[in-house]
Amino acid sequence: MSSRTGFRSAFRRWRADRPFWGGVLLALGGAEVLLTMKASVKVMLHAGMQGLAGYLLPTLMVLLGLLILFNPAQRLFYSITGVLVALGTWLTSNLGGFFVGLLLGVVGSCLAFGWLPDQEPRVRRRLRRDGGVAATEV
Template sequence: MLMPGRSRGDFRRWRAGRPFWGGLLLALGGVEILLTLKASLDVILHVGMQGLAGYLLPAVMLLCGLLILFNPAQRLFYSVIGVLVSLSSWLTSNLGGFFVGLLLGVAGSCLTFGWLPDQEPRVSRRQRRKEARSAKATSPAPQA
């Protein structure tokens, strides 16, 4: 039987070991650009370089986002490729998915590039308060 609390904890541990939000934003940027390429002709502002490059660059963005999630050891390479492809999608893919996909891709690539795997996890405010209360309760009261 699958326990909901355990699977959530497993997902948190998996997510903590990789640049999750950066990879997710980069992949979402690629998906958004691919969806705007399928928009009706009334919506499309800029067709781009006719065909293949318009579909290839968002597909590479999506692939880089997924590779960041599932192969975080090569995150620097994927993030550099992701930011270059995101910026070049402005020319080839309907103004970078009306700037939304372009901005998602650049933000995700920058988050991935700046992620440090050996950094200590942040302690939540609730945990810090709890530790402060327990330290205050265990410390002896000063005598005058």
């Protein structure tokens, strides 16, 4: 019991340190696009370089999503690359995994881009709860 709550609070702190949902959504989007591809490699080799790009872009999406999770310091570069690659899958990979994977990737990249570390809790909620105390601090 105590070890589980310890793990959960540790996970919550780990999650607060990084754009968690941004990275997860981007990686999931890439995985969804890959899932809709599943074309046999033999057929893809006939299509040549253009066919390879169809695999390369969703793989990059998964990698960038994981990198956002595990190296959040570079999140700006990863999220800008991520949104471009996610938009590129519209052209190369089944209309971006029939639009679902593209949507997940773009939303994830935007969340990662908009994330900032070490923010004050929402001001309005804090003011409402402990009234004048927070106001005097600020």
